[in-house]
Amino acid sequence: MACRQLAGGTQNNLFELTREDGSTTVLRRPPRHPRPKSDETMLREARVLTAIEGHGVPQPTCHAVCDDPGVIGTCFYVMSAVGGFAPVGDLPGRYATDPDWRHRLGLAMVDAIASLARIRPDEVGLGDLGRPEGWLERQVGRWRKQLESYAAFDGYDGPDLPGVERVGDWLEANRPGDFTLGIIHGDYHLANVMASHDRPELTAVLDWELTTLGDPRLDLAWLLTTSGGVGSFETMADGFPTTDELVARYGDRTGLRMDDLTWWRALACYKLGIILEGTNA
Template identity: 35%
Template sequence: MTLTDQSTQVRPGEELDIARIDPYLKAHIPDLRGTPQISQFPGGASNLTYLVQYPTHELVLRRPPFGHKAKSAHDMGREFRILNQLNSGFPYCPKAYVHCTDTSLIGGEFYVMERVKGIILRADLPAELNLDAERTEALCKSFIDRLVELHQVDYHACGLTDLGKPEGYVQRQIEGWSSRYEKALTPDAPRWEAVVAWLHDKMPDDHPQPGIIHNDYRFDNVILDAANPMHIIGVLDWEMTTLGDPLMDLGNTLAYWIEATDPAPVQLMRRQPSNAPGMLTRRQFVDYYAERAGISLDNFDFYYAYGLFRLAGIVQQIYYRFYHGQTQDKRFAQFVHMNRLLEHMSLQLIEKSSL
């Protein structure tokens, strides 16, 4: 059994035309020979990711999803630029080779990057890794260290000063996700009115030291070295990266972080092995981040509640496409139930918060 992340058969309705892709890639990337085989990586629920295998090269192609898309989402050119320029300050970015703006080739823009081959952790730690609690804790801390490292990158030196506007970031995120959620509402979805009101009322000032934020940092976007699984060699999915408040980014990551002691309904939502013996709790995660970043974090409730609401917004945008028949991916049928659970978790957090 291989632990390296594997691609599978392309999902129906999401196929790529080899006869159109192949000559384009050969015209823009040197030394490609033969006819490629195209398969699809099964993870992810936003941009679509394909493996394009030539006899001597393995490439990864990223394209937007089919169907309804938020106006500012899925900017292939922006993601391509981030990979190229951020790599000098954060060497875990894959190298990007070409960005195609001709939508006639596959029905949308796309870009192609190198394949960083390694292990991507999904719901559970593979038994073959033989990670005891001590090594799991070390892996968890390494995961947090990379996030701190990203937040401390000199984005001016990387030429990414214009990537976003840090001033007013917190307010823009709360107002922006409130608006996006309203636009993606379906009749069966919760409205989140109490949580949104609380977030507006408790909104803190922006962090005094803005940084590059990933906006989707979790274990299934991190690649481990197959020869040394304790070593992180890549970070994926840069489509939502911008400049802003690093604590908001930390809140995003914690929204995915399901602890071993969380109730059974929450465990059903888990997509990464954050419940494994040795993994830090959310409170320990925040404390370790603060220690490594050299900052003080007395109360993290606002940022965690924001992360849960933002995750619900993403979930609902995806469910909107399924509800209206714009995607046939059956995974998305249950996303409205996940949305309701996220609202329940947020209301419980607010009820206990000292803010």
Template identity: 35%
Template sequence: MSARRSPEIDPVPAQPLTDWLRAEVPQVPVGDGPVEVERISGGHSNLTYRIIDARGGRWALRRPPTGMVLATAHDMSREWRFISALADTPVPVAPPVAYCADESVIGASFYVMGFVEGEVLGDGPSGERLAPGEPRRTLGLDTVDVLAALHAVDPDEVGLGDLRRSGGYLERQLRRWHRQAHDSSVPDLSTIDRAHERLVERAAALPPSDVRIAHGDFRPGNLAVGPDGRVRAVFDWELATLGDPLADLGWLIASWGRSGDALAVTIPGPNAVGGYPTGEELVARYAERSGRDVSDLDFYLAFARWRSACISAGVYSRYAGGVMGVTEADGGAARLAGVYRTAESALAALDAG
């Protein structure tokens, strides 16, 4: 599949950014010419760029996609708030540097953070980039330890308590993603609708959960890790909210998989190669570190698959509309097929659970 930058879009114009940095962010040294700006590969929603300053220092910038932005889905101030709140906790995040709400600077709100060195293991082949043995085992266990550390943070103590919403988290999530799937350009939503009905029914029977920070997309593809397998930073906070911590665990395990699973993982990760802990080990580790009951995990795995289909519907719409900074030769057909396949796997998971 070929990809190229659209010649009609400049998501981060270097000179206006440089002028803003010079005026507002003195810790980023700029010279007479503009800073260097380059897209960091990966990511299907908010866009990430590497900024190189006048002394060769590196920073990272996050901004929304360039069009077809779904309501509430690409709030830069929300991402900024979460990484700022977590900066002094045991949860590793990139150091927050500055936030810009003025859309006239680069055409959208954005924020700048420190650049964290590390491998981002976002697909199956990437697992080979960690040495066999202890680093691979460490990556799996440390991923779960960081997740448990995130869920141990008291939202009130870090200034996020006002983000609590009335009603149940799962009820809100099921309503939100169902609505956004129907706002997408996917032509057939019947499977998503059937799975939605069954998830609503089963969610109503679950015991109430405690309210914690839920990342929303917690998996190795959103982590920077060192050569020892330790997590150096958690990225991509665009879906973060206060809610059910087991939704994060279900999302992680749906992408990691378990040894007896009949269904394919939602997003292949580094453990597609050998030497990584099993999904069962990760679940047991989380239960031990968090003290939470994980007996309803099968529901959260089905919910993760359904939610993944709804998110993919929005991603498909943005790619089909040509607003992701690249164009694709297949016209999005493979992405549309992926939406349907993931929705079908959610129904299958509900049948199995």
């Protein structure tokens, strides 16, 4: 069997395994220097991929999982190899020339998380994946605590996030009255999916390390936030769906309320800002 490391997987490592007959699979494992919960993350990803298979979410198939760190030094799992490309930067082939393909790709991005939102956690054995009780109430405190934890980093002079406290206070004061429990990906954006070269559709949603239970509307808000501005659906080239189209499509596919996404988009920005602050700390 031949093995080579693949590009991608910024937090964890991917290795392509090729057998003598030419068939390939992909091994996913934590980095060389694992974080405290790296093994738990691997097992969590494998569990979710196994549970949601066959429910309309494009994904790799999880073939096997190893929960014994003694085998290669960490827990890991083996999944199917997925063809395609990450739709960031200059798009290849017909995507570059056909506005209809770009439009359908944008809709496919929403369709994938809409399919995930329709899965009932209890029905696929994921009812204990997270703590749904008080999920809305915990969000601001959870991310404030993370921001405060950066103070332990050597050379960190404190947060450079003007208005972060004001945004957190606004989120607390304007918390939505409705909450829908579902499975969320947690980091859904253009670099964490693979698109087909042959058809304007997704071949897989990848990097499930932040998956948990929560309100699925946060995945939509995260997509809108991370694909906004320069290089977004609306500014990269003609043909991509507008924000209004993406929101309407998601609402139609999930039945969730879309009348006011302001709070969800603000939470996505708040979370993203704090995560990026940690990257730069």
